Amino acid sequence: MRMEFVLEIARVVLYVVGILAFVGFNASYLVLLERKGSARFQLRHGPTEVGPFGLIQPVADAVKLLCKQILIPKNVDVILFFMAPILVLLPAILCMVTIPFGATIAARNFNLGLLMVFAFAAFNVFGILIGGWASHNKYANLAAARVVAQNIAYEIPTLLIVVAVVMVTGTFNLQEIVAQQAGGFWRWNILRLDLNPLQPVAFLMYFICLLAETNRAPFDMVEAESELVAGAYTEYSGMTFGVFFMAEYTNIVLGCCVATVLFLGGWQCPFGLVPGPHWFLLKMYALCFTVIWVRWSFPRVQFYNLLNLSWKILIPVSLANIILTALMLKVF
Amino acid sequence: MSLSAIKQKLAEIAVRSADAASPVPLAVDTAHAVRGTDLDVTVPPERVTDAARVLDEAAFMLESITGVDFIAEGQMEVVYDYTFTASGERVAIRARVPRAKPELPTVCGIHPGANWHERETHDFFGIVFTGHPDLIPLLLPEDADFHPLRKDYGA
Amino acid sequence: MSLDVQNLDRETFVVNLGPQHPATHGVLRIKLTMDGEYIVDAEPVLGYIHRMHEKMGENRSYAKFLPNMGRMDYVAALFNSHGYVAAVERLAGITVPERAEFIRVITCELNRVASHLLWLGAYLIDLGGFTPMLYAFDDREMILDLLEAVTGARLTFCYFRFGGVANDVDENFVSGTRVFVARMRSRMPMYEAFVSKNIIFRKRCEGIGVISAETCRRYGATGPVIRGSGVAYDVRKAEPYSAYPRFQFNVAVSDLCDNMGRYRVRVDEIVESLRIIEQAIDQLPGGPVMAEKVPRSLKPPKGDCYFNVESARGSFGVRVVSDATENAYRLKLRSPCLSNLHLFRECSRGMLLPDALAMLGSLDLVIPDIDR
Secondary structure, eight states: OHHHHHHHHHHHHHHHHHHHHHHHHHHHHHHHHHHHHHHHHTTOOOOOSSSGGGTTHHHHHHHHHHHSOOOOOTTOOHHHHHHHHHHHHHHHHHHHTTOOSSSSOOSOOOTTHHHHHHHHHTHHHHHHHHHHHHTTOHHHHHHHHHHHHHHHHHHHHHHHHHHHHHHHHOOOOHHHHHHHTTTSGGGSGGGOTTTOTTHHHHHHHHHHHHHHHTTOTTSOTTTOHHHHTTGGGTTOOHHHHHHHHHHHHHHHHHHHHHHHHHHSOTTOOTTSSSOSHHHHHHHHHHHHHHHHHHHTTOOOOOHHHHHHIIIIIIHHHHHHHHHHHHHHHHHO | OOHHHHHHHHHHHSOBOSSSSSOOBSEEEOOHHHHSOSEEEEEOGGGHHHHHHHHHHTTOEEEEEEEEEETTTTEEEEEEEEEOTTTOOEEEEEEEEESSSOEEEOOTTTOTTHHHHHHHHHHHHOOEEETOTTOOOSSSOTTOOOOTTSTTOOO | OOOOOTTOOSOOEEEEEOSSOGGGSSSOEEEEEEETTEEEEEEEEOOTTOOOHHHHHHSSBHHHHGGGGGGSSGGGHHHHHHHHHHHHHHHHTOOOOHHHHHHHHHHHHHHHHHHHHHHHHHHHHHTTOOHHHHHHHHHHHHHHHHHHHHHSOSSSOOOEETTEESSOOOHHHHHHHHHHHHHHHHHHHHHIIIIITOHHHHHHHTTSSOOOHHHHHHHTOOTHHHHTTTOOOOHHHHSOOTTGGGSOOOOOOOSOOSHHHHHHHHHHHHHHHHHHHHHHHHHOOOSOSBOTTOOSSOOOOSEEEEEEEEETTEEEEEEEEEOSSSBEEEEEEEOHHHHHHHTHHHHTTTOBHHHHHHHHHHTOOOHHHHHO
């Protein structure tokens, strides 16, 4: 009994450290990947000075952000101002708890894991809203108003798509969802055309929603630097901005993790051989790279077109997707 | 409207030359290659709006307003440069105002684009365009009380 | 999407866009009265980089003022120089040798291409697309290298002199320009595929920022702004100057009147400029590049004259008043950007902020040119 208790404590500590390390590593090295990737898209070299191929650059960035003064402008609501970045980062880290990186590698295997992920992911919008509101800056206020409209608009199709997937899998447990997709890439949910012929479309829509939910270009209405200076982050400096920045990348990683689990078979091998966490990471980073790729290829959409896309296209199609899934389940 | 028709209309507005026995209107055909304009008309300051109206009806575009300070003559000149976008003909309208009281009516009501040109001319010369809706400094600081392009401004 | 600002009874608020703002490309300030994200009134506030070039033109000799002309519209500096030297030449009655006129045309058109490329990149950044800028700058770099070799500068050129140009061009320039023209032609399909056909770009341009031809005329807007509204007004055709009458080229016009119209005009203009450059290089005559007997201290006869050139942004005009001394009595610099910006207030009413900024970007403003 005592031994089990100690082991349990050790396990918790290990996973907390592991998840924090994973999040920190990803946040810093995805920034490097983004800088290197965007440089390649743009005929540049990107960071090259710090370390070989600029590999130590994230450390330099972190040191710089940590050393910078944190400016507190006049008239800001100080408590909310500092709460906002934490509120954005913390739920994203919490969601990581339930992500199954491998058959046995998951901090906690919840039965309602998927529900938990989306419950916490919805917190993201509060953080940015509070930050934009507390900043006492007109650009930040405009961005705060935008983020609410945008996230509500995209939360709905995301959940509708996920509901359709859950109808197919019949479980909220992420481990089980992955386990069901074993045996080869034709068993992955994205290609389960026998269950729902719209599955690839659903994946595409999920990916669009992912971009919008994480406020990434071409849907970066919250930051929109050529319109709102830096949007909700205008008044943030030093590490307060750094935390927002980390949260953005953590959310991308999280979104890509969930997409991998739901559609791409998680840690399953595409050919049914040697499943393991390496497959998970490979798929997840391929999605992350696509997110970066999209950002450097498209200009920003107008806000009303963003909402039109959600309310007029994504929501009706995802509703149709649910009905089709239900029919397929009942009929076949 | 042809240039000669415009000239005829502007000649009615133009000031008459004072020297000769039979005064002629100061509406001069100028060689474009030499002066850059096709027609050069001097009008009395109070009638610039009439001239502007003639050119607006002929679909001319007001391109710029230039002030010149002729301090030796105690006068300031305002030159309105017009161009016709379809064929590139140019008309210059000139008006001379006394330096002591440099005032002439605004043409903002006819050419909205004159708004900033007049404000700029007011900045630099202190020429007052009466009836201008918003004659505050455009390029100079908002509390500027000097007119740098006047010849008696030391710099 | 637009708002009826006439019958607005809701609370509005004021936002200062600038003087430091990413979308204003310099120190332009726009006082926005807004209802949410809708613009009720947009009042540009100018003068943050006002340097009184016109006064400087009066208190130094004609030649000493030449470098100032590169500091107005620094993105297309050669056009300013061209307008100024041509106005003084017209007043002083100096005839420029043929070779010099050809070189002026070639360098000016290269500068126009460079300016439009810079606009293309900057405009995409205004719209939130970062990548095309680097490609545009890659091409622009070749032009700057070419111009650097003959003018000695990369941005604030001071190359034209009264009666000609400072240096003759050499064989390297001629061959380098040929290489550039061929390369730029081959790059145009890439820009079309990369930018013009991008669905988001088109959504942000088509039907957004409509400016009628009549509005352009009433405000004196020229250049790609008026040509994007369907008026084929180009000073190079309307009042042919320099060596332009010798070359075959079309005036790029678009009757779309929106952001896309102005975009199309500029892209088509790059192609037309390449045509002009190619013809001028092929026909480049020999001979001197400076007129003989241009006095060291130039004293044009008493009088005034006007000269305007088609700059990359529109009709750039110079009115010189001389009193037969070494210094100009009055030097008026008519900047195209001032008039182009002026219509923004009227046209942006009721627009959404991002759309209004997309329109502002499509006007291609260079703030030092507005403020002078």
